[in-house]
Amino acid sequence: MIELKSVTKRFGSETAVDAISLTVNRGELCALVGTSGCGKSTTLRMINRLIEHDGGEIHIDGRPIREFDGRVLRRRIGYAIQSTGLFPHWSVARNIGLVPRLLKWPAARVTERVEELMALLGLPVEQFADKYPAQLSGGQAQRVGVARALAADPDILLMDEPFGALDPITREGLQVELRDLQARLQKTIVFVTHDMDEALALADRLVVMKAGRIVQQGRPLELLRAPADAFVASLLGGDDRGLKEAAITPVVERMRPLSPRLLPQARIAREATLHQALAMMFRERVERLAVVDDEDMPVGEISLRGIVGAGLSEGRDR
Amino acid sequence: MPGREAPVNRVVPTLAVTALVTWLWLPLGSIAPNRIVPGDAYLLAQAVGWSLAMVSCLPLLGLLAVAWRPTRSGYRVALALTLLLLAALPFWLALMAQQHLDPELPQARVGIGAAWWLMLFWLSLLLIELRTRLALAGWRLALSLVPVLAGWWLAGKGLESLALRQELAGREEAFGEALVQHLLLVGGAVGMSLLLGAAIALAMRQSPRVERLGFALLNFLQTIPSLALFGLLLAPLAWLSARFDWLSALGVSGIGWAPAFLALLGYSLLPMVRNTFVALSGVEPGVLEAARGMGMSRGQVFRQVRLPLALPVVLEGVRITTVQAIGLTAVAALIGAGGLGTFIFQGLGQAAMDLVLLGALPILAMALAVDALLGALTRRLDHRAGQTTGTIE
Ligand SMILES: Nc1ncnc2c1ncn2[C@@H]1O[C@H](COP(=O)(O)OP(=O)(O)OP(=O)(O)O)[C@@H](O)[C@H]1O
Ligand SMILES: [Mg+2]
Numbered sequence: 178m179i180e181l182k183s184v185t186k187r188f189g190s191e192t193a194v195d196a197i198s199l200t201v202n203r204g205e206l207c208a209l210v211g212t213s214g215c216g217k218s219t220t221l222r223m224i225n226r227l228i229e230h231d232g233g234e235i236h237i238d239g240r241p242i243r244e245f246d247g248r249v250l251r252r253r254i255g256y257a258i259q260s261t262g263l264f265p266h267w268s269v270a271r272n273i274g275l276v277p278r279l280l281k282w283p284a285a286r287v288t289e290r291v292e293e294l295m296a297l298l299g300l301p302v303e304q305f306a307d308k309y310p311a312q313l314s315g316g317q318a319q320r321v322g323v324a325r326a327l328a329a330d331p332d333i334l335l336m337d338e339p340f341g342a343l344d345p346i347t348r349e350g351l352q353v354e355l356r357d358l359q360a361r362l363q364k365t366i367v368f369v370t371h372d373m374d375e376a377l378a379l380a381d382r383l384v385v386m387k388a389g390r391i392v393q394q395g396r397p398l399e400l401l402r403a404p405a406d407a408f409v410a411s412l413l414g415g416d417d418r419g420l421k422e423a424a425i426t427p428v429v430e431r432m433r434p435l436s437p438r439l440l441p442q443a444r445i446a447r448e449a450t451l452h453q454a455l456a457m458m459f460r461e462r463v464e465r466l467a468v469v470d471d472e473d474m475p476v477g478e479i480s481l482r483g484i485v486g487a488g489l490s491e492g493r494d495r
Numbered sequence: 496m497p498g499r500e501a502p503v504n505r506v507v508p509t510l511a512v513t514a515l516v517t518w519l520w521l522p523l524g525s526i527a528p529n530r531i532v533p534g535d536a537y538l539l540a541q542a543v544g545w546s547l548a549m550v551s552c553l554p555l556l557g558l559l560a561v562a563w564r565p566t567r568s569g570y571r572v573a574l575a576l577t578l579l580l581l582a583a584l585p586f587w588l589a590l591m592a593q594q595h596l597d598p599e600l601p602q603a604r605v606g607i608g609a610a611w612w613l614m615l616f617w618l619s620l621l622l623i624e625l626r627t628r629l630a631l632a633g634w635r636l637a638l639s640l641v642p643v644l645a646g647w648w649l650a651g652k653g654l655e656s657l658a659l660r661q662e663l664a665g666r667e668e669a670f671g672e673a674l675v676q677h678l679l680l681v682g683g684a685v686g687m688s689l690l691l692g693a694a695i696a697l698a699m700r701q702s703p704r705v706e707r708l709g710f711a712l713l714n715f716l717q718t719i720p721s722l723a724l725f726g727l728l729l730a731p732l733a734w735l736s737a738r739f740d741w742l743s744a745l746g747v748s749g750i751g752w753a754p755a756f757l758a759l760l761g762y763s764l765l766p767m768v769r770n771t772f773v774a775l776s777g778v779e780p781g782v783l784e785a786a787r788g789m790g791m792s793r794g795q796v797f798r799q800v801r802l803p804l805a806l807p808v809v810l811e812g813v814r815i816t817t818v819q820a821i822g823l824t825a826v827a828a829l830i831g832a833g834g835l836g837t838f839i840f841q842g843l844g845q846a847a848m849d850l851v852l853l854g855a856l857p858i859l860a861m862a863l864a865v866d867a868l869l870g871a872l873t874r875r876l877d878h879r880a881g882q883t884t885g886t887i888e
Binding site: 225227248249250251252253256258260261262263264265266275276279322325 | 779781782783784785786787788789790791792795799800803804
């Protein structure tokens with residue numbers, strides 16, 4: 178668990194982070210969003226003590242971080258940055274094994290772990306282990322960076338725009354991977370991103386920052402439905418906010434039991450989002466879809482009215 | 496590979512034709528009765544006769560033919576021809592000496608002419624061109640030069656009358672001493688400036704004020720002409736050695752190796768400090784942030800990340816400094832520091848150009864060798880750092 182209590186950081190006369198308070202529980206993924214220069218990276222760096230906070234307190238698992246040795250703390254916290262920061266004179270495998278080696282794991286265990294991670298991140302060992310970072314594409318390098326952050330199996334992960342240079346497909350794959358990892362292993366993750374869809378899709382807790390302060394924080398749906406001010410509203414997509422909400426609401430939530438009416442031809446998977454259902458209706462020129470399970474068996478139906486939530490009041494305070 | 500079928504190579508024939516022209520129409524060498532008299536120039540045909548002169552041109556014509564339809568094997572043949580020409584080079588001088596030297600005159604000597612030097616130059620350019628065409632590794636090229644050197648060594652036996660050799664005769668010991676002295680001065684100054692330079696660069700990284708001061712001082716030092724610097728050092732050093740017996744016992748005085756060494760050190764410091772400083776500061780911030788972010792200690796970051804990444808640039812500084820010091824040490828002979836420059840200034844004084852060459856040629860060779868060796872080492876380290884993607888294979 179990470180707790181920040183009115184944490185402040187000043188660079189000279191400029192206040193980069195201004196008395197922010199934030200709690201990220203174990204197993205939670207917290208996304209920091211905000212315009213450039215609002216203090217997101219500074220916040221991350223204070224948590225692993227790459228820079229020291231000037232005011233307030235930061236606790237990890239209930240202990241103030243100043244009680245830890247900085248190096249020991251950082252070896253316990255995974256850190257991935259957009260520029261990757263891979264060592265250009267080290268091979269991919271050596272880069273990934275950095276923290277385990279710092280922790281003096283036996284060589285065989287390091288090798289095993291490196292290969293495990295490369296497989297996890299879709300980097301075939303024979304093809305990539307001996308390459309140097311300069312020989313990688315931007316996306317491959319970022320995956321190596323994430324693998325390195327995960328190497329020593331840290332409880333806490335700090336990620337500063339780690340998927341910035343990835344194509345949408347790889348990116349989505351890694352997002353799923355990350356969410357899965359976090360759900361399975363109860364990682365505590367603080368994630369900085371400029372991609373609002375990514376933040377909405379991944380975050381348990383969304384934190385909007387502006388000029389060193391937290392403007393609003395909460396579950397993504399809460400923020401989408403009730404943005405604190407015009408800044409949050411426009412950051413979250415302005416007029417598109419409704420569609421973004423649809424994009425993170427699963428179809429099952431608005432599904433109705435099968436009606437005695439004729440079953441619609443067009444069908445949509447139960448796990449799909451309302452956004453996808455809308456797109457399907459638009460494409461097929463219909464107002465009703467059959468909702469099917471993994472075996473393609475109809476389990477319900479969803480209508481345009483249902484998606485929009487007309488006459489639905491429980492959707493508001495769900 | 497698509498590049499291999501390139502229709503006509505323009506570099507090889509251009510060089511071959513130019514070589515042909517200069518080889519035939521410029522003097523191959525000269526014969527002088529003694530070291531002072533300028534001597535008579537001989538064209539190739541006059542020196543060795545028309546038939547042999549024609550034979551000597553055949554490999555060049557061969558090169559032209561190969562360049563017409565260049566293939567990989569064609570380039571191999573061209574390389575062999577070039578090496579053959581190179582190996583044969585001293586034999587033409589030996590032949591000339593044999594046919595034209597008057598055995599009655601023990602002082603008579605063979606001078607090397609423009610055609611010979613230029614041929615050496617064109618052939619070197621050809622080697623470079625063929626090396627890139629064949630993507631030859633440096634060490635393979637060096638290996639292929641071994642038979643050439645063997646040829647030169649053989650030819651050397653028949654060339655006692657070469658003016659250079661005559662100048663060396665009777666000076667072997669002095670030459671050896673000068674060579675060692677030259678190497679000692681260069682090695683000492685470069686080694687010392689590396690140590691000092693690294694220390695200064697590290698100190699300058701601690702604070703911007705030290706950085707500004709350091710660069711201002713070193714830049715100023717660099718602007719003083721070398722002779723003036725020797726002069727400036729003369730008085731204080733003479734005074735010091737007069738004051739302290741142990742200094743004069745070490746051979747420190749206003750002239751000699753001590754001021755030369757100090758001046759060399761002064762000139763070497765700027766490039767050394769600048770490169771070391773830039774190298775250490777130039778490591779990408781993201782890499783350093785990640786290194787610390789993974790939990791490396793400051794020492795580990797320096798030793799495992801900053802230093803290895805800076806090394807190629809530091810070595811670049813060593814290369815520049817060494818080449819510069821090799822040249823400057825020649826000037827230091829003027830204040831009695833010894834070294835190969837001694838022969839240059841003696842030769843200038845006696846109007847004996849061959850004696851000048853005796854000093855200048857080894858200096859040139861030394862500078863080229865250091866340049867090539869350190870350059871190769873730098874590229875190797877750079878390659879490990881993944882900055883280059885390697886040669887086409
Ligand atoms: N080392 C530093 N020295 C001085 N000022 C700094 C330093 N690091 C950050 N700042 C300042 O602190 C503020 C916040 O920077 P920070 O890097 O946290 O922004 P960010 O939210 O991560 O922005 P971006 O989205 O562009 O990455 C900026 O105004 C920046 O200029
Ligand atoms: Mg940032």
